[in-house]
Amino acid sequence: MNEQVARRVVLVRAIETADAGHAVLSEDDRKYASRSARELAAWQASDSKSAVTQDHFLQQRSEQILKRLAERTPAFAAFQKRALGLPGFWAALPLLALFAGALLDRIADPHRVDLLSAPLLFIVGWNLLVYVALLVWALVPGGKTGLAGQGLLRRLGVGKLAAPRKLPAALATGLGNFMAEWAQLSEPLTRLRLSRTVHLSAAAFALGAVVSLYARGLLTQYAAGWESTFLDATQVHTLLSWLFTPALAVFPFLQGFTLAEIETLRFGVQAGVEAGAGAATGAAPGLAALPGALSGTVDAAVASTAGAGERWVHLYGATILLLVIVPRIVLASIAALRARRLARRFPLDLEHPYFRKLADSIGAGTPAVLRVLPYSFTLDEARDRGLWAVAAMALGAQARVLLRPTVPYGEEPKEALQVGLQDARFDEAGVTVTAALFNLAATPEKENHGAFLDYLARNSKRGVAVLLDESGMLERAGGQGGAEARIAERIALWRQFCSFHGTAATVVNLLQPERHRIELGAGLALPELR
Structure with missing residues (x-):
């Protein structure tokens, strides 16, 4: 679906x-x-x-x-019509990035092209660093690309985790649970959409800087050059050669540059050249004429600086196109295709007890299987029949029970379960729900019951449910006064204990299963979403 x-x-x-x-x-x-x-x-x-x-x-x-x-419920109808998350975010971020890129370029000198332009070098360098980080993340097994936190992903997926007002209590609780669950289920899709938008925004940012550079060149005569306190012409020539090599290789019509040209484009040298050129041509009366050799150098320098601004604009534009805009658009396209494929086939776990029970009502799929792992609890024939009745109520009339041998009290869970499960395959095919079965009359202990639950949770991908059988405690209490209060206290204690160990408990009565009817919507209490 x-x-x-x-x-x-x-x-x-x-x-x-x-x-x-x-x-x-x-x-x-x-x-x-x-x-x-x-x-x-x-x-x-x-x-x-x-x-x-x-x-x-x-x-x-x-x-x-x-x-x-x-x-x-009109309030619920209004909730259904509203879009979850922040729908305007996906279009607004690339547009903001486009304008920000144009403004960043405007910060530099609007009348010259700096060969060591900090904004343009930052755009190229930052994106190259991002590519390296993406490659490293891709090579790390199980690593997630991106630094988005759970809070941001949840906000993008569902927006504010708050149900509308004027709703019945049950409906408000249901909507709150839905938004928390949907934020987790849709996290992979939201992450892909965020990746697509971030890549598009990076491309738009670079495009804004390039477009601004060309747009200002239509109305402004650029003066090309560079200046540095620590770098000389040779170092600048090496740096720019490495930077512009891809553009010069892909676009043969672009004009290269030499070390001599880089030297003459230094802003301090240009000022001296222009002054010398003015003296040589008589533009500055009173100055002596330059020697012939220097005059030739001046003429070459003046000739080389003519139209240099246009050349460097094209070099920077082509470089950013190749190293930033095109790769980012490719990455955005890959993320968009993956997001579209995931949205068309959303990975909803239909093996959940709720869905399996509904599927059983139309005869679709295979019967559900409830695998039960009793802890220090041996079932007689009557309780075994009750367990099948509980499975039918929770998972459908065709549900089956897979009862494993009892785990003795105090024994190491790993050793005991390996005997019961042969190879300790907690996620064997066909099992819908794995449930640990406890006697409600027992007092939960962290060293024994808790260790058992923790071991099951670590080794089961789908989580573990807990069944608390009250039949033994009811038989023991008989008609004694205050029995109901003691049972309620014990149930609360077990539920708090199970919650601490990352799961949830369902109270059942294996001798009288009808005492606790497991509703269609509820099914077995499974571990809470995290």
Whole structure:
């Protein structure tokens, strides 16, 4: 699915997950949306003579739900119409860079072309440094190009992380969760778009400087030259030879330069040459005529400085075109193509329990698999059946349970899991959700339960859910007074403990699964986004 469809699907998931009490979307609303989506997806598939796909179903269902919410809540309808992020940023930054490049060139002397122009040398040198940095980043395994922080990427992706006012509590929570989740999901796409815009801005900045240089030359007679306290003519000639070699090689019509010409273009020498030329031609009465040899040098210098400004403008313009504008446009084009491809095929994880349960309702895809890793907890036959019921509620009626051997209390997680999983493949094919199963009656301990969760989190790419079975604690409490309060305290303790270890907990009752109905929108509590 493309970016727009994925955004609507993620928005609906966030709203349904937050609306566990059905305050915004009733059960009838959800069933009606699913039924209508199945019919619309079937019609769409019949028109294209293909099978009903999960993408088509999710697209139709999200449109149905969002349309109904917009009809009921005007504030939500206004939120849907607004663009996420900073849409004007992508066009404004290159335009600002274009004007900034023109202004930077204006800072220099507007009546001369400085062979050692600081603004122009800065443009070339900075971009060459950027190319080296990009090459180094590309060679580093797993390295990310760019220095954009999470805050900037989040602002560009979703804008301010604040839901509109005058919304029901569940809907406001859902929108807040959506924006936080979408900022993370769309980060690769936002990073590519930022890369494209930065490269375009760098090209525009250089283009602005070159255009300003040529534009001023239409109305101004440039005097070409250079001056330096520390560099002599030989060093300047070597520097400029290296700088202009690409332009001279690609554009043969450009005129080169010699060491003698560089010497005569030094501003202090030019002043003396002009004074000497004036004396030789009688322009300065009272001065003696120059000797013949010096007169020939003066004539050559005067001849060489005539039209020198135009030559150096062309050299700088061609050099910036080759070393800055063209490479930056190529890099921007590559980033734009990658961003367009990613926007057309947005990588949304449809193996999430929410999506797998919806896919099960239309018979799309393979049945979901819940892999359970019990810790110091042995399941009897009744609790095993309850575990299958929990999987069906969370992942769909066709879901299957993959129950692994119990990890003994206090044993090293690595050794215990390698025995249970043979080769410790936490991300084996076909597994939808991996869940650690604990007895709620146990007190969470950092050295044991925490180490177990940390090890699972490090070795599972999709994260780990936590199931807390309350059946044993309820049996033990019986009808004692204050049992409900003690159970509530223990649940809060476990949830805080799981949150500290980067995951979230779902309370279940394996003897009476119907006591905690896992809603369609919620599914199993998975690790929080970071």
